[in-house]
Amino acid sequence: xxxxxxGIGLYDEKDITLRGLEAVKSCDEIYLEHYxxxxxxxxxxxxxxxxxxxxxxxxxxxxxxxxxxxxLSAKKKDIALLIVGDVFGAxxxxxxxxxxxxxxxxxxxxxxxxxxxxxxxxGLELYKYxxxxxxxxxxxxxxxxxxxxxxxxxxxxxLHTLCLLDIKVAExxxxxxxKGINKPQPPRYMTVEEGLEVLLRLEREKxxxxxxxxxxxxxxxxxxxxxxxxxxGTVAELxxxxxxxxxxxxxxxxxxxxxxxxxxxxx
Amino acid sequence: xxxxxxGIGLYDEKDITLRGLEAVKSCDEIYLEHYxxxxxxxxxxxxxxxxxxxxxxxxxxxxxxxxxxxxLSAKKKDIALLIVGDVFGAxxxxxxxxxxxxxxxxxxxxxxxxxxxxxxxxGLELYKYxxxxxxxxxxxxxxxxxxxxxxxxxxxxxLHTLCLLDIKVAExxxxxxxKGINKPQPPRYMTVEEGLEVLLRLEREKxxxxxxxxxxxxxxxxxxxxxxxxxxGTVAELxxxxxxxxxxxxxxxxxxxxxxxxxxxxx
Numbered sequence: 001x002x003x004x005x006x007g008i009g010l011y012d013e014k015d016i017t018l019r020g021l022e023a024v025k026s027c028d029e030i031y032l033e034h035y036x037x038x039x040x041x042x043x044x045x046x047x048x049x050x051x052x053x054x055x056x057x058x059x060x061x062x063x064x065x066x067x068x069x070x071x072l073s074a075k076k077k078d079i080a081l082l083i084v085g086d087v088f089g090a091x092x093x094x095x096x097x098x099x100x101x102x103x104x105x106x107x108x109x110x111x112x113x114x115x116x117x118x119x120x121x122x123g124l125e126l127y128k129y130x131x132x133x134x135x136x137x138x139x140x141x142x143x144x145x146x147x148x149x150x151x152x153x154x155x156x157x158x159l160h161t162l163c164l165l166d167i168k169v170a171e172x173x174x175x176x177x178x179k180g181i182n183k184p185q186p187p188r189y190m191t192v193e194e195g196l197e198v199l200l201r202l203e204r205e206k207x208x209x210x211x212x213x214x215x216x217x218x219x220x221x222x223x224x225x226x227x228x229x230x231x232x233g234t235v236a237e238l239x240x241x242x243x244x245x246x247x248x249x250x251x252x253x254x255x256x257x258x259x260x261x262x263x264x265x266x267x
Numbered sequence: 268x269x270x271x272x273x274g275i276g277l278y279d280e281k282d283i284t285l286r287g288l289e290a291v292k293s294c295d296e297i298y299l300e301h302y303x304x305x306x307x308x309x310x311x312x313x314x315x316x317x318x319x320x321x322x323x324x325x326x327x328x329x330x331x332x333x334x335x336x337x338x339l340s341a342k343k344k345d346i347a348l349l350i351v352g353d354v355f356g357a358x359x360x361x362x363x364x365x366x367x368x369x370x371x372x373x374x375x376x377x378x379x380x381x382x383x384x385x386x387x388x389x390g391l392e393l394y395k396y397x398x399x400x401x402x403x404x405x406x407x408x409x410x411x412x413x414x415x416x417x418x419x420x421x422x423x424x425x426l427h428t429l430c431l432l433d434i435k436v437a438e439x440x441x442x443x444x445x446k447g448i449n450k451p452q453p454p455r456y457m458t459v460e461e462g463l464e465v466l467l468r469l470e471r472e473k474x475x476x477x478x479x480x481x482x483x484x485x486x487x488x489x490x491x492x493x494x495x496x497x498x499x500g501t502v503a504e505l506x507x508x509x510x511x512x513x514x515x516x517x518x519x520x521x522x523x524x525x526x527x528x529x530x531x532x533x534x
Contacts, residue, residue, distance in 0.1 A: 010378060014286040017276060017379075021285065086380060088387025094530050097390075101533055109388055111277060111380035111491055112284075113353060116393050118378045120355025123364075126383050127399040131426055134394070153424060159398055224378055263361050266368055 003074040003100050005093055007086035007112030010224030012041040013049040020110045024050050028077035031057035031070070035169040037084035037115075038189075038247060040225045046082070057081065058170060062092055066099065074105045086114035115223055115249060119162055122218055122230055122251055123263025130159030135195045135250070136166040137188065140174065148202035151252050152210045158255030163199075165190035165248050189246030192219035196235050196250070211235060211252070218251040218264065219243055232264040270341040270367050272360055274353035274379025277491030279308040280316040287377045291317050295344035298324035298337070302436040304351035304382075305456075305514060307492045313349070324348065325437060329359055333366065341372045353381035382490055382516060386429055389485050389497055390530025391520055397426035402462045402517070403433040404455065407441065415469035418519050419477045425522030430466075432457035432515050456513030459486035463502055463517070478502060478519070485518040485531065486510055499531040 004023045009015025016024070024030060032043060032054050039046075043054050061069050062081070073079050087093050087109045100107040120126045133150035147163055154161045170184040199211040211217075213236040221229040221243035231241050253264070271290045276282025283291070291297060299310060299321050306313075310321050328336050329348070340346050354360050354376045367374040387393045400417035414430055421428045437451040466478040478484075480503040488496040488510035498508050520531070 007380065009284060014289065015284050015378075017284050018281040018288065022281065086384050086387070088384070088393060094387075094390045094392075095526055098526070098529055098533055111282075111385045111388075113274065113378035113380060114384045116384040116387075117353050117355070117381045120353070120361075120383075121376060121378075123361045125361075126355060127401070127431075129398065131397050131424070132394040157398070157420060164394075259362055259365070262365055266365055 001074050001076060001078050002106040002108055003070060004078070004080045004108050004110060005087045005096065006080055006082050006110040007114065008082045008084060009112045010085060010118060011226070012039060013045045015112065015224070017110065017112060020112065023108070023110060024052070024080050024082070026078055027080040029073060030054045030080045030082065031061070032082045033057045033062055034084065035059045036089065036167065039084050040222065054082070062096070066096055070096070071099055071103055071105055074100070075103070086112045086116070089114050089116060113224065115162070115164065118224055119220070119249065119251065121223070122220060123267070124160045124251065124253055124260050125257065128160055128254065129162055130154035130157065130254070132162045132164065134164045134166065135190065135198050137168065137190060138198065143198065143201065145202055145206065148199060148206055148210060152208055154254055155210060155252070160254045161252040163195060163250040163252065165195045165250060167247070190248065192221070192241070192243045192248045192250055193239055195248070196239055200235070216253055218253065220249045220251065221245070222247065223249060230267050232267050268341050268343060268345050269373040269375055270337060271345065271347045271375050271377060272354045272363065273347055273349050273377040274381065275349045275351060276379045277352060277385060278493070279306060280312045282379065282491070284377065284379060287379065290375070290377060291319070291347050291349070293345055294347040296340060297321045297347045297349065298328070299349045300324045300329055301351065302326045303356065303434065306351050307489065321349070329363070333363055337363070338366055338370055338372055341367070342370070353379045353383070356381050356383060380491065382429070382431065385491055386487070386516065386518065388490070389487060389518055390534070391427045391518065391527050392524070395427055395521065396429055397421035397424065397521070399429045399431065401431045401433065402457065402465050404435065404457060405465065410465065410468065412469055412473065415466060415473055415477060419475055421521055422477060422519070427521045428519040430462060430517040430519065432462045432517060434514070457515065459488070459508070459510050459515045459517055460506055462515070463506055467502070483520055485520065487516045487518065488512070489514065490516065497534050499534050
């Protein structure tokens, strides 16, 4: 039997491809991975379109219980794992593919749009982006400098930087873990403002003048949704812009071509 | 009325999203842009699914006659421009969006997978790719060094490089142009082998030991098609690998994580 890993796109049930929908309809069990991104609709909308029950797959299920729940099931049944956006945004699915191969299970990926290419809607050319970075919530004052270093490197070469903003879903807090309590916290999605605050804090520590209040940045909220919001402006301006509901992302432009300038001016 | 620019994915008529199909079915005129990528099926397969006529849009139509054919038509009718892969792979569509806005025409992009994110199937993490580069056919011995320089920069920072390989569709040759003859040449699609030959020639000129016969590279043919072929090996090995029909792409890996190593070993 087959383990289908299917990208379902960025907004709602209609963003799946015909190929994806055909595969889902042929499957015996359907899981939706929901800890690395979120859809603009709830699971019921998917279930209605598919005519099938969709189970929520936690990070634990995909990363730790994959063998039992997904892979061994896929020996007897056709299983679909739905991914918001595209299949290969995270290592996990490459790992899943490797483990499927080891166990002699057919693995089929069905592609879709993800933030990695849909970010092109902002108007900056995709081939001029350098390495992508992630900005994470500061944890006990531990603040990784990677995003700052990546932006600095990309800027040096005139390249744009896509900054993915942290998502914490069903994670326990450190105090609870120390006490042996397993109590998931409410989900947290980093806002453009919080992302910029992290970058400004790194700027204060590192002082290379990579991100100042005057730096041009582009904030994106709800990429691919009907109420998508894209705002280009200085860091100071974006810090006081309300981007509303998650997910948010941030782009730090590099050297701009005139069409790119025009595109940002016309957002 | 609306100008819909719709990504139709990488392989066949079933790679369109439900949202994309709904839009196409509502349109009065449908154009397929076919000079930056190719599908695995012909236009007839699309027409059969859509129940509509699909016109081939040349580069001239999209870049030079866009105003007349696409934008002014979209003042009176709903127009769909179908793009193999995704909408925002090339500047042109950002340009089209800007011109639509100037003319007060509604513009709607419908996302899909493109080589820029589907390349994740190779098993190298997307966020560890640096700038993307294009390798073009040498023209009258003029050989741009950009791909070599981009790979060198990415390698220096441990980043992977996606190399898009040249496509020439319906272009005239220089001799004919000089004589004032407008005779389109048959399409040419650069192979993995030809791409590697260009890189080796740049290596001989520049001599930084970025691409040698021993460098590990990954060749990809027909990404997202049922007969997709991904081969990882040294340049010497890939030079004698027959990748078959177009399109081909090339990845030069940077520093490998152990999962990435395992993924390449299991191709």
